[in-house]
Amino acid sequence: MKFIIDNWYLFLVALASGGMLLWPLIKNARDGALTPARVVQMINREKAVVIDVCETEEFAAGHVVGARNLPLGQIEERLPGVVKNKALPVVLVCATGARARRAVTMARKLGYDNAQAMAGGLAAWRAASLPVEKT
Structure with missing residues (x-):
């Protein structure tokens, strides 16, 4: 002592x-933010849907492989048409994570209780040396 x-x-x-x-x-x-490694696990094991909330030009420059583009301003109108099963995990991604956190709030108001943001956004995805595709 x-x-x-x-x-x-x-x-x-x-x-x-x-x-x-x-x-x-x-x-x-x-x-409720996720690491890129956890996002990969969710995609592979839980059939998570990845939604990129960047603008169309940003999305075309590079995004998570298999992600769908719904700009932040269109989340409330278009998310129910893109992800019909509200029980599926929804991972929201943007360039740095700020817009994705706002999108999580919007998605949860729509009834997507399993919506989460990826911490660090696409920058963290690239830093983890994970594949990025361009359209």
Whole structure:
């Protein structure tokens, strides 16, 4: 116990560094964001549908293989026609993840409870060296 009292600052530093390491995991869990590796698992195991919410020009420049393009402004009108089964996992992707998080909110209002955003967007997908296709 004397060691702990004499070296309280070391324990404080260890606690702070541990918190900083855990923060991204906690934040992503709260936001419902997915890693690119988890998205691949969902596509392969759970038949997840990948929706790219980028504008058409951005989508044509590069997107997740097999993704469908629904620009953010068209999600509410077109998503029910593209993904008819609301029980399927829906992965929303954009360039960096910001628009995808907004799209998750819209999709959940439409009844897609399994809608989630991919953390980091297409940039994270490319950083993980996963395939990108262009149209």
